[in-house]
Amino acid sequence: QQQVKQSPQSLIVQKGGISIINCAYENTAFDYFPWYQQFPGKGPALLIAIRPDVSEKKEGRFTISFNKSAKQFSLHIMDSQPGDSATYFCAAKYSGAGSYQLTFGKGTKLSVIP
């Protein structure tokens, strides 16, 4: 059972454009939604995260939009740069007692072309 569905699988964006990656979750108990960036051969790096009490969070060129009723959240990368080329993972977590694991989507490979 895939609890976090991520799309698209791959994305090609021109330099300066907006990259948009979408995720949908099933478990309504999830209350923490981070995005990770992973370069080849490296571990995932925490990029930005949101909780359900806000609909949007922005950090620099990265914005998370969250729609609780639709159980969806998305990552927007503004002014995309070639250095943003990486695989991006959304994840979700339930913060209740006894559960600390992150459930990840399958990832989106982003290529930003000059």
Place this chain on the structure above:
Amino acid sequence: DTGVSQDPRHKITKRGQNVTFRCDPISEHNRLYWYRQTLGQGPEFLTYFQNEAQLEKSRLLSDRFSAERPKGSFSTLEIQRTEQGDSAMYLCASSSPDLIASEQYFGPGTRLTVT
């Protein structure tokens, strides 16, 4: 550097051999996690430690896998009688003791290849 470190970074072993990986978390973090990542997939949770106690285990953690964190600092993950299906990146993450904070910080991973 005070990030999560893992050793070794790469391990090639023959099927049937035992392997052990080490993870050193960020120094003030008392929570430690192991994940496994196969090619083209997101990380999958294996197990979680709070201090030295192993509090959560995934059903992915078969009886060939064992993890320890004897003094609540570094952790080891051992795989016995390795199989080709064990080939993956093994990731360690840690997080702070803050009850509200959920941020998990990952290490660089150990790439296991079973031949």
